[in-house]
Each structure stands twice: as C-alpha cells, then as structure tokens.
Amino acid sequence: MTAGTTERQAARPDLLAALEDGGYRITTPRRSVIAALERKGEGFSAEELCEELPAVGRATVYRTIKLLQGEGVICKLAMPDGAPKYSMARVEHHHHTVCVKCAAVGEFRHATIERLLRAIGQEISGEIVGHRLEVFTVCSECEVRG
Amino acid sequence: MTAGTTERQAARPDLLAALEDGGYRITTPRRSVIAALERKGEGFSAEELCEELPAVGRATVYRTIKLLQGEGVICKLAMPDGAPKYSMARVEHHHHTVCVKCAAVGEFRHATIERLLRAIGQEISGEIVGHRLEVFTVCSECEVRG
C-alpha cells in the first residue's frame, strides 16, 4: 500500500476529479457528500455526515465514503476504543494524531517511522505489507478547557 | 515471527490470579474462557471463542474478554480492515505484527518507537496520551504457501 502511492501529488487533488479518475459518475448526492466533508475536513464520523445531509441516503453516504477511500482522498482511522472516524488525506502517506477528547485529527509524517519499519523488518520473518499508527493526544485546546 | 522481547516477567502471570487480583470471582465459565484462550494464544476472535465454548454464553465470553483486557493480560488489535482480534499479552508494553493472510500475531518492542513518540511530541501541541501501532505482514509460513 505504501508502494504504489507516490504518483499523486501531495497537493490534495480536487475530489470530484478523483471520482472521475476512478470512472465514477458525478451525481448530486456525491457532490453533497463531498461538499460536506470538505467543510468538516478532519475527524468526522459517517453518522455526522448523514445527519448533516438528510437529503442523502445513509447508504449513499457510506458508499461515497468508501469510494473516496478507494481513491485515497479520505482515510479511516480509529479512536482509542476502536470507534471509526474519517479524515481528509492531505499528504500522501501519513499518520494521525487524534485528540481523545474532541477527536480533532492532525497528520504528520516523520522519517523516524520509516526507520522504525526498516528496523522491525529485520527482526521479523515474513514481509511487511502495511502498518497502522495512531497517536492519541489531548490537544492544546482541550488541555486549556480541562 | 516475533523478535521475542522479554522485559518484565515474560512469565505470563497466571490468568486466574489476574482475575483474583482484580477482585473477581473465579467461576466455571471464566475458567473455560481462560482455558480456551490459553490454547489459542495469539490472534483469535471473540466469535471463535464462542464457537469453541458452546456451554458458555456469548455475553459471558465478551464480559470475560473485557475483564482480562482490563487486567492487561490480553489485548485487542485490529486487522487491516478493522476487524477485531484478541491476543495474549506476553510483554508489558508492546506492539503487534499481524499476518494479513493467516492472522498470526507477533509481538515486538522496539526502542525506536519510543524515540519516535518523543520526536512527535515535540512537533505537535498538546500531550500524547497513547498510541496504537500495528504492523501488517505476510508471515513466512504464508509466503511459502503462496
């Protein structure tokens, strides 16, 4: 998964274009979903989108989310308890910080993670095909608010 | 599969003792669940345990799993698609390698991860309160089997 993804530019491509690239139609419900998640940007749940888009069927929201995941423009992440959230992908390969209080999501890349994986690769038999890293935080906003 | 790391008493404390330490009763169903997961050891699902223990109610299996998670003797992890698995915890703080083909789970600790977190801590505002790292592999067994 890390492997073939170097093609797309770090600059987040237009989401509608991403759909077209995938050979999908640009429909009204899809436009709505995309508009909504551009507004949200970081750390939203599927349910939130559904509530915000009463005109769009729940199934369509989920189908569109999955489509965009497939196109690599949004990604799924998990809160400490495993509850799913979604977030816009801004850089190609990255990891997340998630505030456990307000669910604010940050992204980071860090060369150390690459080194880490290389080191692990030498310790285990078999081949590393992917990984998931989430760093849970209490963001500065929430620190202040207590 | 694992670069076995033994930091604390690798000798896994007796699971029944863990329950007693938590102030929980040692009951027949709990004994059964514990026996079953000692047999499995790595990378099992709750459903698997339920199937293996028709005499124990589904709810009790889940309740016991959660108890043991609380006592820190088993841990929950997630496959690439988010599907949950459980695994015996052998070392105190560790991370997992999970084979995406056979779900075999390995554990590792690596000093680099600690360094990584420290480095991230300096890049973000707020405080790091936890993290999740899973490394997905195709284990050597599965490499051979194709």
Place this chain on the structure above:
DNA sequence: CTCATTGCAAATGGTTTGCATTGGG
C-alpha cells in the same frame, strides 16, 4: 444466604445489501 455472575434474548452501533426507482451522460 446473598450478591456477583450468568444466560438468554432483545437492543445497539456501525455498516452493507437487495431491489425497485431514478437521473446522468
């Protein structure tokens, strides 16, 4: 005895699917 624990079954939360209908190209 008594209260923690159990089993069951129904409830939940997140997500998917079957199918008849609709609308984009």
Place this chain on the structure above:
DNA sequence: CCCAATGCAAACCATTTGCAATGAG
C-alpha cells in the same frame, strides 16, 4: 434511453445490556 447510482428498509456483524435465575464464597 440505459445502466450506474440512489433510497429505503431490512440484513449484518460485533458487541452490549436488561433482567430473572444461578452459584460461589
């Protein structure tokens, strides 16, 4: 026009919960 895409509701899967019955200490 036609097939991809939609909406709805029902299905699904992992997990949780309410509650009466049970059993460990």
